[in-house]
Amino acid sequence: MPIEILMPALSPTMEEGTLSKWLKNEGDKVTSGDVIAEIETDKATMEVEAVDEGVIGKILIPAGTEAVKVNTAIAVLLQDGETQADMAAPKPAEAQSTSGETAAPKVEEAEKPTSGATAPAQPRAVEVAPDPDIPEGTEMVPTTVREALRDAMAEEMRASDDVFVMGEEVAEYQGAYKITQGLLQEFGARRVVDTPITEHGFAGIGVGAAMAGLRPIVEFMTFNFAMQAIDQIINSAAKTLYMSGGQMGAPIVFRGPSGAAARVGAQHSQCFAAWYSNIPGLKVVMPYTAADAKGLLRAAIRDPNPVIFLENEILYGQTFDVPKIDDFVLPIGKARIHRQGKDATIVSFGIGMTYAVKAADELAGLGIDVEIIDLRTIRPMDLPTVIESVKKTGRLVTVEEGYPQSSVGTEIATRVMQQAFDYLDAPIMTIAGKDVPMPYAANLEKLALPNVGEVVEAVKAVCYK
Amino acid sequence: MAPRPNAPVSNRKTSGKAVKNFNGETFVEFDRDTELKAYREMLLIRRFEEKAGQLYGMGFIGGFCHLYIGQEAVVVGMQMALKEGDQVITGYRDHGHMLACGMSARGVMAELTGRRGGLSKGKGGSMHMFSKEKHFYGGHGIVGAQVSLGTGLAFANRYRGNDNVSLAYFGDGAANQGQVYESFNMAALWKLPVIYIIENNRYAMGTSVARASAQADFSQRGASIGIPGFQVDGMDVRAVKAAGDEAVEYARSGKGPIILEMQTYRYRGHSMSDPAKYRSKDEVQKMRSDHDPIEQVRARLLEKSWASEDELKAIDKDVRDIVADSADFAQNDPEPDASELYTDILL
Numbered sequence: 001m002p003i004e005i006l007m008p009a010l011s012p013t014m015e016e017g018t019l020s021k022w023l024k025n026e027g028d029k030v031t032s033g034d035v036i037a038e039i040e041t042d043k044a045t046m047e048v049e050a051v052d053e054g055v056i057g058k059i060l061i062p063a064g065t066e067a068v069k070v071n072t073a074i075a076v077l078l079q080d081g082e083t084q085a086d087m088a089a090p091k092p093a094e095a096q097s098t099s100g101e102t103a104a105p106k107v108e109e110a111e112k113p114t115s116g117a118t119a120p121a122q123p124r125a126v127e128v129a130p131d132p133d134i135p136e137g138t139e140m141v142p143t144t145v146r147e148a149l150r151d152a153m154a155e156e157m158r159a160s161d162d163v164f165v166m167g168e169e170v171a172e173y174q175g176a177y178k179i180t181q182g183l184l185q186e187f188g189a190r191r192v193v194d195t196p197i198t199e200h201g202f203a204g205i206g207v208g209a210a211m212a213g214l215r216p217i218v219e220f221m222t223f224n225f226a227m228q229a230i231d232q233i234i235n236s237a238a239k240t241l242y243m244s245g246g247q248m249g250a251p252i253v254f255r256g257p258s259g260a261a262a263r264v265g266a267q268h269s270q271c272f273a274a275w276y277s278n279i280p281g282l283k284v285v286m287p288y289t290a291a292d293a294k295g296l297l298r299a300a301i302r303d304p305n306p307v308i309f310l311e312n313e314i315l316y317g318q319t320f321d322v323p324k325i326d327d328f329v330l331p332i333g334k335a336r337i338h339r340q341g342k343d344a345t346i347v348s349f350g351i352g353m354t355y356a357v358k359a360a361d362e363l364a365g366l367g368i369d370v371e372i373i374d375l376r377t378i379r380p381m382d383l384p385t386v387i388e389s390v391k392k393t394g395r396l397v398t399v400e401e402g403y404p405q406s407s408v409g410t411e412i413a414t415r416v417m418q419q420a421f422d423y424l425d426a427p428i429m430t431i432a433g434k435d436v437p438m439p440y441a442a443n444l445e446k447l448a449l450p451n452v453g454e455v456v457e458a459v460k461a462v463c464y465k
Numbered sequence: 466m467a468p469r470p471n472a473p474v475s476n477r478k479t480s481g482k483a484v485k486n487f488n489g490e491t492f493v494e495f496d497r498d499t500e501l502k503a504y505r506e507m508l509l510i511r512r513f514e515e516k517a518g519q520l521y522g523m524g525f526i527g528g529f530c531h532l533y534i535g536q537e538a539v540v541v542g543m544q545m546a547l548k549e550g551d552q553v554i555t556g557y558r559d560h561g562h563m564l565a566c567g568m569s570a571r572g573v574m575a576e577l578t579g580r581r582g583g584l585s586k587g588k589g590g591s592m593h594m595f596s597k598e599k600h601f602y603g604g605h606g607i608v609g610a611q612v613s614l615g616t617g618l619a620f621a622n623r624y625r626g627n628d629n630v631s632l633a634y635f636g637d638g639a640a641n642q643g644q645v646y647e648s649f650n651m652a653a654l655w656k657l658p659v660i661y662i663i664e665n666n667r668y669a670m671g672t673s674v675a676r677a678s679a680q681a682d683f684s685q686r687g688a689s690i691g692i693p694g695f696q697v698d699g700m701d702v703r704a705v706k707a708a709g710d711e712a713v714e715y716a717r718s719g720k721g722p723i724i725l726e727m728q729t730y731r732y733r734g735h736s737m738s739d740p741a742k743y744r745s746k747d748e749v750q751k752m753r754s755d756h757d758p759i760e761q762v763r764a765r766l767l768e769k770s771w772a773s774e775d776e777l778k779a780i781d782k783d784v785r786d787i788v789a790d791s792a793d794f795a796q797n798d799p800e801p802d803a804s805e806l807y808t809d810i811l812l
Contacts, residue, residue, distance in 0.1 A: 008519070046740050071523055200643065201650070203613070204612075204616070204617060205620050208614035208617015211614065244585050245588050248603075305812055
């Protein structure tokens, strides 16, 4: 059956072009890959190669013709034993391609709905189970956040040989911030891996190992350095599950301190909660208490998805009660009501909670009863818990240390405005770090961070007091 | 010049007939079955890519489409050196690798057209396909990212104590990326079983090697950290297989990473919209006429009377049928259901 050779598109946007030259004549034999013609658009000149073998039976569009529509038949190719006589009713090269039509009838058809197309509604978030009950009489052990994180890793490493930790100074040095203290001694160098100072490379190696089914915990000395590795975190770890149609993902934890420490200047003082929370395919956790640090890190290690686990250097040494329960794992994606109240809601996470807690104490003295929600997970965000609280209090203040534009607080404010507008009795206030790189001077650094006074004033403002 | 430490035992240049292995020995020729297998597999890639180019021209394939035409011997030869469980990862010019790994032509083509029967359900596209079953780890669109990931696959092999190796393919362009050297260093430090295959097709998009690379001998890119490297005639599938056998044996035996610079050539532009004005037509024509990987095998098969013209025609027809079937499937398979928009984001 004779085959029609069609005017090709050079790009998805090309609709027509000039057939500038024929390099084969009628009667010439062509084989796959032979250049048969040249076509030209305003952008480029391209060669048309034969895909099928045969003899050029007839040239339908002469050289020099302008504005030849894509997918127009430009020649007829005769196959073995065919003659000109067979060309009476040439079969198009592809079942769907018809001369004279614009590119890709099939695709066009598929695009039809775009006129009024709407994306399907986002499925409702999967219900996340509440925190496990802590049985009456459970021993509470005062533990630093640092120890809690170490314990979480050690317990998960004992439970599964697939879990290992890698990063700078995690093994012999015992961790730059001593989070991995003792792990090398217990698990050995195979599972506690010191890396060179090459974040981009070892993040990629971690993701590759996770794609192969291991459960890496990649420690960044601080998340500031993870910017070197952010391509692997986002483009490789977060997107592979989707791009593979669900075949392959990266069960990996990236953890380390995020946000300001003290007097370390602009490049070492930045919170990445809002950054990573922008990315579908990631989970983002930022705990405040030692119990949450432990329970959520264990959950993160068990999670089949990539989890960004943001810690804070200043919180590392703070002590909280941790329940002495063998399998203490907390749900990712569930906020925790840190303090019950009825007059106003403060939502915070990580070190932002320290401002919230102190402000609530101060406000209690002024007769304002504040409810504090510790978000714990930034993505997926437990908005229902926030909204339930807002329904009760009618007033909302968010607190975080990160930059103010496109912050976690502005995200919460947007969603609460959209989903609980009628319950709000005042505009939502968002307290964040100032919109400046972190200065070094002690007085300026203090000014750049949020403070308890700002939180107190914001809560008073939303209560109109 | 004084011998360089870690320099290859023998540098194999693209000199044509006398192809030698690392030790300077002439390698064993393919037997008839291997020649026929190589012919068929390379031809499948060639015909598949030509069809993909055609479907792109007709508007069935969108976005970027990077064809592997001309480089077929590299992946086909290397694949012959692997055993079950060995992993493969590459960049965005990946259709050939997937076919060589045994992934279905229908699955690849339908992914190119963005249909539900595509290997990634239509959600990945030309540059993003994977197969756990065939140990193919993508398909990566960020130049050089696959080198770190492939090193991670090797890390997992060593961690588990199995004797599998990973092949990390990348181009002469990616060879200048920083994370490549970070990965080289860790692979050498930890003696990871990874074979770095630099497919030097002479052009990183439109930039020739000479304009982008201070050290154009890519086999030596690991020399400063002790990774041995060899240049291979990447247009001769026998040379590729021979180098692959030795490199795989080297990595599998626990000696650490090794680099193979495959000297190859892509006939088509970087992507479909590239008219390739940065090189002469003569250059392309010369590679096609003198070094075509498929024609070399075909000529040997005929010369040795291992196959008749008719037998080769039968293989051609068989391959064309597979490709035609894949194209047919890829045009008629429905697009993914709208509900797929929100699936596969998290497990």
